[in-house]
Amino acid sequence: MYNILVVEDTAVVRKILAKLIGANPFFRCVMCKDLAAAKEALNQGTTFLAAVVDLNLPDAPNGEVVSEVLGHKVPVVVLTGNFDESLRSRLLDRGVLDYITKDNRYAYGQVEKLLDRLRKNLETKVLVVDDSKMCLNIVTNLLHKAHFKVLRAADGLEALGVLESNPDIKLVISDHHMPNMDGCTLVKTLRQKSEYQNLVFIGVSAEGDGLLSAKFIKSGANDFLKKPFYHEEFYWRVFSSLESVEMLEMIKQQANLDPLTGMFNRRYLFDKGETLFKTRESYEGFEVCIFDIDEFKQVNDTHGHLIGDQLLVQFSSIFKNHFGDDLVGRYGGEEFVVISTKDKISLHCDVLNFMNEVRTTLFTEKRMAVTCSVGICVDACDTLDHTLEAADAYLYRAKGAGRNRIEPLNSEVA
Numbered sequence: 001m002y003n004i005l006v007v008e009d010t011a012v013v014r015k016i017l018a019k020l021i022g023a024n025p026f027f028r029c030v031m032c033k034d035l036a037a038a039k040e041a042l043n044q045g046t047t048f049l050a051a052v053v054d055l056n057l058p059d060a061p062n063g064e065v066v067s068e069v070l071g072h073k074v075p076v077v078v079l080t081g082n083f084d085e086s087l088r089s090r091l092l093d094r095g096v097l098d099y100i101t102k103d104n105r106y107a108y109g110q111v112e113k114l115l116d117r118l119r120k121n122l123e124t125k126v127l128v129v130d131d132s133k134m135c136l137n138i139v140t141n142l143l144h145k146a147h148f149k150v151l152r153a154a155d156g157l158e159a160l161g162v163l164e165s166n167p168d169i170k171l172v173i174s175d176h177h178m179p180n181m182d183g184c185t186l187v188k189t190l191r192q193k194s195e196y197q198n199l200v201f202i203g204v205s206a207e208g209d210g211l212l213s214a215k216f217i218k219s220g221a222n223d224f225l226k227k228p229f230y231h232e233e234f235y236w237r238v239f240s241s242l243e244s245v246e247m248l249e250m251i252k253q254q255a256n257l258d259p260l261t262g263m264f265n266r267r268y269l270f271d272k273g274e275t276l277f278k279t280r281e282s283y284e285g286f287e288v289c290i291f292d293i294d295e296f297k298q299v300n301d302t303h304g305h306l307i308g309d310q311l312l313v314q315f316s317s318i319f320k321n322h323f324g325d326d327l328v329g330r331y332g333g334e335e336f337v338v339i340s341t342k343d344k345i346s347l348h349c350d351v352l353n354f355m356n357e358v359r360t361t362l363f364t365e366k367r368m369a370v371t372c373s374v375g376i377c378v379d380a381c382d383t384l385d386h387t388l389e390a391a392d393a394y395l396y397r398a399k400g401a402g403r404n405r406i407e408p409l410n411s412e413v414a
């Protein structure tokens with residue numbers, strides 16, 4: 001949980017901010033009506049992720065709260081009705097992270113979005129690459145103020161080494177003219193490797209005739225900044241590049257998940273399953289199981305589709321608990337798949353334990369008893385598809401033999 005300090009004298013604005021910021025499960029708001037209350041909150045030793053402050057307070061009408069909060073090294077977001085451009089630029093120069101005016105209803109959403117960005121930054125590693133110590137320090141300082149974790153390198157070659165030993169770096173901010181390897185060569189080299197396709201890369205340079213920015217972008221950079229840059233532009237370019245890549249990652253992740261149960265879907269099972277299949281020699285085993293809930297149609301017909309959905313969610317949650325070490329997913333309707341690389345006896349025991357839990361569980365608010373049937377193929381066929389087909393044939397046999405059983409049953413664990 002991260003604390004957010006809100007210093008605002010208008011009750012209705014406090015209420016809006018409390019609702020918006022409070023809706024974020026990571027945030028706890030500390031509300032102050034004036035500078036005196038803010039001082040008290042800051043001096044209590046509480047750590048704040050950021051502060052959202054109004055400039056015109058009853059006991060501090062000229063933005064005095066900004067110095068107070070900055071003095072405690074807490075990032076400041078000004079939310080004000082004051083549209084004075086020179087005041088805005090003076091405050092930004094003093095290190096205020098952003099100056100947001102209350103001129104439309106989106107302003108409040110913008111504040112919440114910025115706070116959430118700061119929270120995500122705590123876990124975001126950035127590599128700054130520059131041969132000038134002074135430039136490295138300026139950029140590092142800006143990034144630290146926005147809560148990023150910062151690593152540094154003096155040229156492109158050194159950057160490659162830092163990236164190799166820190167695969168969780170999300171963003172590179174790189175100068176162009178450097179000894180050993182320049183910025184454009186660095187980004188070109190990175191984009192040739194599959195592991196760096198999602199890395200955000202921002203080129204920076206004092207050379208700004210347009211040719212270099214084009215060269216950077218053509219080499220694979222996401223954006224370009226001309227030195228010297230204004231820190232507001234720096235932050236928003238960094239934030240928006242990160243957000244685009246995060247959005248793409250989220251879409252990719254969603255594309256792999258079944259929306260009802262949150263389990264991996266068929267597409268992902270095939271993709272990941274193929275990788276396991278190709279490398280199966282290196283594991284203790286390679287088995288495929290297909291589980292199918294017995295007479296599930298009757299559940300829908302008797303209690304309706306929503307109860308059927310509830311049952312699937314509950315079933316999949318038990319399923320995930322029992323096969324946490326394996327590749328598992330929803331194969332279709334009421335069918336679930338396990339692709340396992342452990343030895344066949346261990347897998348068989350897991351299957352039996354799972355089926356026993358299903359048999360003894362009462363499902364949904366209707367407290368229904370449920371069983372399932374399983375087909376297991378313990379010896380990989382020539383392809384993954386054929387292995388799945390073999391497991392499916394066993395499942396068919398289990399259904400035909402009366403359901404609520406494993407086919408074939410391993411005599412060593414039966």
Ligand SMILES: Nc1nc2c(ncn2[C@@H]2O[C@H](COP(=O)(O)OP(=O)(O)OP(=O)(O)O)[C@@H](O)[C@H]2O)c(=O)[nH]1
Pocket residue numbers: 260292293294295296297298300304305306307308309312332333334399403
């Ligand atoms: N509620 C709900 N039902 C689904 C979903 N996907 C598939 N189904 C239903 O699952 C039922 C599967 O029925 P059948 O294939 O006849 O199988 P069954 O009734 O389980 O019978 P056996 O497999 O032979 O034991 C169908 O009625 C589908 O409409 C879903 O996401 N939610």
